Amino acid sequence: xxxxxxxxxxxxxxxxxxxxxxxxxxxxxxxxxxxxxxxxxxxxxxxxxxxxxxxxxxxxxxxxxxxxxxxxxxx
Amino acid sequence: xxxxxxxxxxxxxxxxxxxxxxxxxxxxxxxxxxxxxxxxxxxxxxxxxxxxxxxxxxxxxxxxxxxxxxxxxxxxxxxxxxxxxxxxxxxxxxxxxxxxxxxxxxxxxxxxxxxxxxxxxxxxxxxxxxxxxxxxxxxxxxxxxxxxxxxxxxxxxxxxxxxxxxxxxxxxxxxxxxxxxxxxxxxxxxxxxxxxxxxxxxxxxxxxxxxxxxxxxxxxxxxxxxxxxxxxxxxxxxxxxxxxxxxxxxxxxxxxxxxxxxxxxxxxxxxxxxxxxxxxxxxxxxxxxxxxxxxxxxxxxxxxxxxxxxxxxxxxxxxxxxxxxxxxxxxxxxxxxxxxxxxxxxxxxxxxxxxxxxxxxxxxxxxxxxxxxxxxxxxxxxxxxxxxxxxxxxxxxxxxxxxxxxxxxxxxxxxxxxxxxxxxxxxxxxxxxxxxxxxxxxxxxxxxxxxxxxxxxxxxxxxxxxxxxxxxxxxxxxxxxxxxxxxxxxxxxxxxxxxxxxxxxxxxxxxxxxxxxxxxxxxxxxxxxxxxxxxxxxxxxxxxxxxxxxxxxxxxxxxxxxxxxxxxxxxxxxxxxxxxxxxxxxxxxxxxxxxxxxxxxxxxxxxxxxxxxxxxxxxxxxxxxxxxxxxxxxxxxxxxxxxxxxxxxxxxxxxxxxxxxxxxxxxxxxxxxxxxxxxxxxxxxxxxxxxxxxxxxxxxxxxxxxxxxxxxxxxxxxxxxxxxxx
Numbered sequence: 001x002x003x004x005x006x007x008x009x010x011x012x013x014x015x016x017x018x019x020x021x022x023x024x025x026x027x028x029x030x031x032x033x034x035x036x037x038x039x040x041x042x043x044x045x046x047x048x049x050x051x052x053x054x055x056x057x058x059x060x061x062x063x064x065x066x067x068x069x070x071x072x073x074x075x
Numbered sequence: 076x077x078x079x080x081x082x083x084x085x086x087x088x089x090x091x092x093x094x095x096x097x098x099x100x101x102x103x104x105x106x107x108x109x110x111x112x113x114x115x116x117x118x119x120x121x122x123x124x125x126x127x128x129x130x131x132x133x134x135x136x137x138x139x140x141x142x143x144x145x146x147x148x149x150x151x152x153x154x155x156x157x158x159x160x161x162x163x164x165x166x167x168x169x170x171x172x173x174x175x176x177x178x179x180x181x182x183x184x185x186x187x188x189x190x191x192x193x194x195x196x197x198x199x200x201x202x203x204x205x206x207x208x209x210x211x212x213x214x215x216x217x218x219x220x221x222x223x224x225x226x227x228x229x230x231x232x233x234x235x236x237x238x239x240x241x242x243x244x245x246x247x248x249x250x251x252x253x254x255x256x257x258x259x260x261x262x263x264x265x266x267x268x269x270x271x272x273x274x275x276x277x278x279x280x281x282x283x284x285x286x287x288x289x290x291x292x293x294x295x296x297x298x299x300x301x302x303x304x305x306x307x308x309x310x311x312x313x314x315x316x317x318x319x320x321x322x323x324x325x326x327x328x329x330x331x332x333x334x335x336x337x338x339x340x341x342x343x344x345x346x347x348x349x350x351x352x353x354x355x356x357x358x359x360x361x362x363x364x365x366x367x368x369x370x371x372x373x374x375x376x377x378x379x380x381x382x383x384x385x386x387x388x389x390x391x392x393x394x395x396x397x398x399x400x401x402x403x404x405x406x407x408x409x410x411x412x413x414x415x416x417x418x419x420x421x422x423x424x425x426x427x428x429x430x431x432x433x434x435x436x437x438x439x440x441x442x443x444x445x446x447x448x449x450x451x452x453x454x455x456x457x458x459x460x461x462x463x464x465x466x467x468x469x470x471x472x473x474x475x476x477x478x479x480x481x482x483x484x485x486x487x488x489x490x491x492x493x494x495x496x497x498x499x500x501x502x503x504x505x506x507x508x509x510x511x512x513x514x515x516x517x518x519x520x521x522x523x524x525x526x527x528x529x530x531x532x533x534x535x536x537x538x539x540x541x542x543x544x545x546x547x548x549x550x551x552x553x554x555x556x557x558x559x560x561x562x563x564x565x566x567x568x569x570x571x572x573x574x575x576x577x578x579x580x581x582x583x584x585x586x587x588x589x590x591x592x593x594x595x596x597x598x599x600x601x602x603x604x605x606x607x608x609x610x611x612x613x614x615x616x617x618x619x620x621x622x623x624x625x626x627x628x629x630x631x632x633x634x635x636x637x638x639x640x641x642x643x644x645x646x647x648x649x650x651x652x653x654x655x656x657x658x659x660x661x662x663x664x665x666x667x668x669x670x671x672x673x674x675x676x677x678x679x680x681x682x683x684x685x686x687x688x689x690x691x692x693x694x695x696x697x698x699x700x701x702x703x704x705x706x707x708x709x710x711x712x713x714x715x716x717x718x719x720x721x722x723x724x725x726x727x728x729x730x731x732x733x734x735x736x737x738x739x740x741x742x743x744x745x746x747x748x749x750x751x752x753x754x755x756x757x758x759x760x761x762x763x764x765x766x767x768x769x770x771x772x773x774x775x776x777x778x779x780x781x782x783x784x785x786x787x788x789x790x791x792x793x794x795x796x797x798x799x800x801x
Contacts, residue, residue, distance in 0.1 A: 022143050022569060023571075024332070025141060025143070025331065025332070025335065026143065026569045027569070027571060028335040028339075029138055029139040029141060029335060030138060030571055031173045031176065031339065033335070033339050034336065041362075042369065042371075044369065044374075044463055044464060044466070044467060045369070045370075045371045045372075045374045045375055045464060046464075046467035046468070047467070048466070048467045048470075049463060049466050049467070049570060051369070051463065051574060055170075055172050055173055056169065056170065056172070057170050057173060057573060058573065058574040058575075058576075059571060059572065059573050059574065060459075060463050060570065060571075060572050060573075060574055061570065061571055062470070062569075065571070
């Protein structure tokens with residue numbers, strides 16, 4: 001499933017990063033790579049962007065950007 | 076010990092506490108400027124320490140050295156081209172894994188000696204993170220120093236280690252580096268043999284680094300090879316391209332993606348050996364604060380409240396010192412007027428320089444307060460939250476969430492608003508924000524609307540004002556979308572933004588921040604404003620001798636004689652009334668003389684020449700000159716109209732004069748639209764020039780907004796006439 005489909009307070013593992021060029025590279029360089037655990041902290045009041053916790057820090061992505069990240073839900 | 080000077084650069088992620096350490100090291104001996112050709116702030120400080128002259132450079136905060144953003148290009152180029160003796164990588168100790176990505180890239184560059192500062196390790200420890208510094212140092216072959224920047228702990232030791240490292244001279248190559256998979260390593264081997272033969276050390280870059288970057292299809296390096304070694308470039312780039320294609324086929328993925336992945340793999344290995352995290356879960360204060368500040372229901376109300384408070388502080392509290400400065404300027408002006416003999420020099424000094432520069436310097440309190448507030452937002456970490464909240468809305472115009480603050484500030488004054496665009500990281504966002512901010516109607520334009528709307532739309536003035544402000548916002552949105560899809564096209568900067576933990580701001584950094592930016596305002600504005608004021612003065616004060624239609628001196632003499640006679644014969648009770656009548660007649664005469672003078676000045680001549688331009692907007696030559704003078708400052712427009720339409724001093728007289736001059740409600744409306752949309756003032760132009768660091772964008776902004784203003788006014792006037800409003 002897409003990262004953008006997760007709900008608040010769900011955790012998932014990254015399976016694949018789609019998209020292209022600068023955005024994909026930037027996401028990878030921020031440490032969101034295959035196998036990284038992502039926790040969905042919250043969505044902004046207007047439902048976009050989304051705040052995530054990755055490798056112990058908080059980062060926000062636009063929903064359209066999060067849709068490029070394929071994840072597997074962890075329970 | 077011999078006296079040698081060393082260059083020490085500070086690199087690190089944004090929010091790693093890099094600037095705090097820089098401030099601790101250099102104190103007030105720092106110089107803020109821009110990196111050549113770009114608007115990224117460059118901070119430099121020179122100090123004497125341990126028997127050496129140290130030149131400390133604060134590189135822009137970046138997460139990587141992949142040249143996507145200007146900050147990354149600037150940081151990488153500085154290290155590559157200037158080869159600082161030591162690069163200190165400031166690492167946020169509670170964020171070790173991500174921070175080490177930049178560290179691996181710094182080591183890969185292999186051109187300066189690298190030193191790690193594990194900053195804020197007290198916070199990391201509190202969070203249950205323990206780092207084995209010795210092990211880290213051993214594994215990466217890099218000295219490691221613990222620091223707590225905001226408490227000035229370890230900063231001295233850090234500097235000492237850096238100097239010792241610099242004294243040692245060039246050491247041997249690094250022992251341990253990122254090993255890529257076999258396919259990549261083979262490609263590196265093949266390609267580096269060719270690059271070694273063709274390029275060698277001619278560019279002064281590390282061989283392995285060049286090879287890796289070419290496999291990653293690094294555009295900046297490719298361009299540099301083409302520029303510096305044109306005859307060799309083709310062979311090298313073709314070979315690199317072939318190797319890259321080969322790798323893409325084998326790995327079924329772009330090499331740069333694989334390599335990024337493997338760098339993180341390398342880092343994961345290090346982390347495993349040096350980092351221990353205790354299970355103890357602490358209450359995370361920052362997360363709790365965010366529960367409130369970016370809360371679904373409370374987030375926006377609190378944001379609006381804070382912005383409102385910033386506005387109030389800037390414009391209400393700023394009004395007091397503003398008044399003092401105004402009085403000071405007036406005092407200076409009066410003093411000079413009394414001291415100096417009449418003549419052209421006095422006029423130039425008083426009407427040109429003092430009046431012109433004085434009209435800009437009054438913004439200083441606003442700017443100081445505004446930048447203090449912005450520094451507060453930035454240093455506490457709230458700015459990132461503001462962007463988080465507003466991004467959805469700003470994204471509609473193709474802008475980043477952070478663009479909201481400059482645009483909002485525009486309603487107060489465009490000068491600090493344009494300067495506030497500095498907080499945007501992407502240059503395209505910054506330029507776009509700067510270009511559309513002037514459409515936000517600033518407070519100096521209000522008096523013009525009040526005069527015009529009050530005269531011609533008396534009972535509907537409020538609605539007209541509202542429509543004007545709204546038009547400005549709509550124009551900003553339309554222009555934003557238009558420019559985003561034309562001149563400033565290109566991928567939207569990805570909104571991958573860190574939300575750093577909230578931190579207590581340090582008074583010292585806040586003040587340094589505020590003062591640095593305000594100093595730039597004073598210095599640069601002073602120059603442009605000075606020249607502009609002198610120019611406008613020359614245009615309105617020359618030619619010196621005007622052929623008046625009547626002899627004003629003679630008429631004045633007549634009036635005085637007449638009143639002298641009348642006063643002599645009048646009864647004592649009538650004298651005050653007579654004195655008043657005399658003063659009124661003299662003032663009236665002086666007004667007419669001034670009107671004729673401006674009509675016959677160079678400015679007036681220009682006004683008559685450009686009259687055809689304004690005619691289709693229903694604006695006569697006098698309105699044209701008033702608008703022309705508005706290029707300097709909108710405050711002048713009303714007073715220019717006052718002179719030209721020969722109004723008496725009373726407030727409503729200008730309105731009577733305007734109504735009598737043949738101006739219609741429709742042409743007044745056209746004029747208001749023109750005022751709303753064209754260049755706000757000289758000070759804004761000067762800030763645009765400064766902030767875009769580009770003459771091209773400055774000229775574009777002036778031409779574009781004036782064109783938009785003309786078209787809008789034309790549409791209003793001619794459209795209105797077609798619809799039957801006269």
